[in-house]
Amino acid sequence: MPTIAVLGERAMGEHRVAMTPAALARFAKLGFAVLIEAGAGARAGFADAAYAAGGATIVPREEALASADVVLAVRPPQPADLAGVKQGTKLIGGLAPYADAARLGGYAGLGIDAYALELLPRTTRAQAMDILSSQANLAGYHAAVRAATELDRCLPMMTTAAGSIPAAKAFVMGVGVAGLQAIATARRLGAIVSATDVRPEVREQIQSLGAKPVFEEIREGDEVTKAAGGYAGEMSEGYRQRQAALVSGHIAAQDIVITTALIPGRPAPRLVSDAQLASMKPGSVIVDLAAESGGNVEGSVAGETVERHGVKIVGLVDGASRLAVDASNLFARNCYNFIEAYWNKADKALAMPADDALIAATLLTTGGHIVHQRFAPAAA
Known part of the structure; x- marks a missing residue:
């Protein structure tokens, strides 16, 4: 009988766990024995007794x-921890x-055969x-709730005997x-x-959620290239400048700004400058979900709340971890x-062919070598 091990996460501030008591039955039904490191689920509220049961x-x-x-892991364990x-x-x-290229070498x-699930392609099969x-x-949910708690005013319009609050x-x-x-979430609040x-x-998509899209109108010649799959391609420099000016003016009137832009393998793009921060009302709040990757907001600090020009900047790094029960359950299902998908029912074993599209996308190391094409040259 093959064995799955779930270890306690050692990253600072990480509360999630890679398997929950609710997920155990699924793995057992496949034919796995499950080993849980003592205390692995404690920070997510899952006691050892619940796993044992x-x-x-x-x-x-x-x-x-x-x-x-x-071995299942939410965050990458260091080689020494394995x-x-x-x-x-x-x-x-x-x-x-x-x-960390050195960690992949480790x-x-x-x-070991290491599979990074964040490299899965955005396809129907991998969804x-x-x-x-x-x-x-x-x-994203936590970012909106956190912004609401940091703001020094309420979010919804309220009508009181003393007057209305916008x-x-x-x-x-x-x-x-x-x-x-x-x-x-911000709309619901x-x-x-x-x-x-x-x-x-x-x-x-923005309109379908009842929000207002903030975009410059596209003029003739604005779209420089077209991308495959129905997506817009690269936009002209003129469009980008007009869009940046529109966004700058819009930011100045906001009570809350939430930034979420990430580029895999590269620093997060800068979306909010110091000058734009200075244009905001004192007491406004920005939640930067890209803080751990360098930040979308000038001056944001990963894991900290700082203030610039009277604006609070929350460098959020643990949004999902703060919702550890739900986050762990979803992670375990993933x-x-x-x-x-790779379980051979007859042999009661995993069959993970190297030429399978999802395996090729996620397999980092095997046979003592880094085999993923994006990372092997850098580690050589």
Whole structure:
């Protein structure tokens, strides 16, 4: 019987766990034995007794690693934290491959097969395995709630005997999964919400959530290139300048700004400058979801709340982790869906062919080597 091990997360401030008691039955049904490091789920509110009641065995970390055929992880463990793992063990989870080439070399040195689920392509087949989307959804929700708690006024319009209070204004920059959830949550909290993105074609998504799209009108010659799949291509410099001026004027009138723009493998793009911060009302709040990757906002600090020009800047790095119960449950389902897709029921074993599109996209190391084409040259 193959064995899955789930270790306690050692990253500072991380409360999630890669498997929950609710997910145990799914893995057991496939035919896995599950080992849980003692205390692994404690910070997410999952006691060892709950795992044991679901059929898992609670063991020390060393025993879990020595017995594991598969190890699940929310954040990338350091190679030293995997001491004693068997060669050929599959490490599956969020492995942040762009962050540390030396760590990938360490995985190769251990002889493990490391699969980074954040590298899954955005395809229909991979949707149920997509840890970025599931966790970004929660981070977007938390960003809006955090902004509401930091703001020194209420979000919805209120009518009282003493007079009316106007609704707060919230502006979301970046309309991916996190941005869409931030829009929806801010709307539910009663704010007047607007949003923008580098892709003008997302206007309809913004409007569908009851928010106002903030885009310059596209003129003849603005679209320099067209991209495949129906997406807009690169826009002209003239359009970009007009859009930047429109956004600058819009930011000045906002009570809340939430930024969500990330580029894999590169520093986060700068969306809000110091001059734009200075134009905002004192007491306004910005939540920067890209703080850990350099920040969308000038002056933001990862993991801290700082103030510039009277504006609070929240460098949010743990939005999903602060919702550890739901985040862990979604993460565990993502991992299950990935593993189940390659489960050979007859042999009770994983069959993960290297030429499969999703395996090729996620496999970082195998056979003692870094094999992913994006990372092998840098590690050579």
